[in-house]
Amino acid sequence: MLAALLTxxxxxxxxxxxxxxxxxxxxALPGDEEPGDELVACPENHLRGGIQLPKAPDLYxxxxxxxxxxxxxxxxxxxxxxEEMAWLVPHADPxxxxxxxxxxxxxxxxxxxxxxxxxIDISLYWDDARSIxxxxxxxxxxxxxxETNWLLIESLLGSGTIDRILLDxxxxxxxxxxxxxxxKLSEDEAERIFPEPSTRNRAATGVxxxxxxxxxxxxxxxxxxxx
Numbered sequence: 001m002l003a004a005l006l007t008x009x010x011x012x013x014x015x016x017x018x019x020x021x022x023x024x025x026x027x028a029l030p031g032d033e034e035p036g037d038e039l040v041a042c043p044e045n046h047l048r049g050g051i052q053l054p055k056a057p058d059l060y061x062x063x064x065x066x067x068x069x070x071x072x073x074x075x076x077x078x079x080x081x082x083e084e085m086a087w088l089v090p091h092a093d094p095x096x097x098x099x100x101x102x103x104x105x106x107x108x109x110x111x112x113x114x115x116x117x118x119x120i121d122i123s124l125y126w127d128d129a130r131s132i133x134x135x136x137x138x139x140x141x142x143x144x145x146x147e148t149n150w151l152l153i154e155s156l157l158g159s160g161t162i163d164r165i166l167l168d169x170x171x172x173x174x175x176x177x178x179x180x181x182x183x184k185l186s187e188d189e190a191e192r193i194f195p196e197p198s199t200r201n202r203a204a205t206g207v208x209x210x211x212x213x214x215x216x217x218x219x220x221x222x223x224x225x226x227x
Contacts, residue, residue: 047101047102053097060094061131062097063099068100071117071224074120077156078122081159088155089129089148091128095131096132096133100121120219120221123216125144125149127145144174147182149175161222162223166211166221172194172208176208192206194206194207194208
């Protein structure tokens with residue numbers, strides 16, 4: 001039901017696919033684009049025509065406003081996901097948005113990326129859909145709200161503009177197992193989104209990959225519209 005709603009909302013013009021979860025799954029996976037698609041890899045070292053994420057405290061909280069500049073596609077992804085989460089999980093805290101980029105992009109202290117307004121740090125949900133602004137000493141995998149974090153990932157994938165999501169492998173394993181055990185995904189579908197570390201190839205397979213020091217938040221990289 002949820003996947004069908006996401007499909008109607010975001011991909012109503014897409015052709016029907018032979019997938020239990022609808023066309024959003026294929027659209028979300030890198031390497032599945034058809035010739036002529038308008039989404040491409042983004043510039044990596046600068047930000048031109050960036051937009052500062054506007055205040056929307058009922059939907060999301062911004063950790064550092066001076067680091068919350070992004071390409072229009074990134075701002076759209078955040079706004080869309082925040083609105084869907086507020087609708088799907090009304091009792092959840094607003095999303096917490098960490099670093100995106102500075103106004104002109106380029107080197108951002110503490111990061112190798114976040115230079116072009118295409119990388120977004122989003123805090124995870126804990127203990128009954130709670131979100132934390134700032135460091136969270138209690139960020140243990142066992143305290144993750146698996147259902148709400150999966151809904152957030154599904155919402156992001158539903159945009160069709162996600163290149164990859166980086167997360168600590170311990171968190172990935174729990175969310176992946178949750179999707180299979182609850183019937184949200186088949187094992188094959190889960191493997192396409194959460195490939196095993198020993199078999200994945202970031203350039204060709206999967207969306208959600210391991211990154212160290214990503215146990216409190218997920219790092220989301222978007223694709224850009226050509227031109």
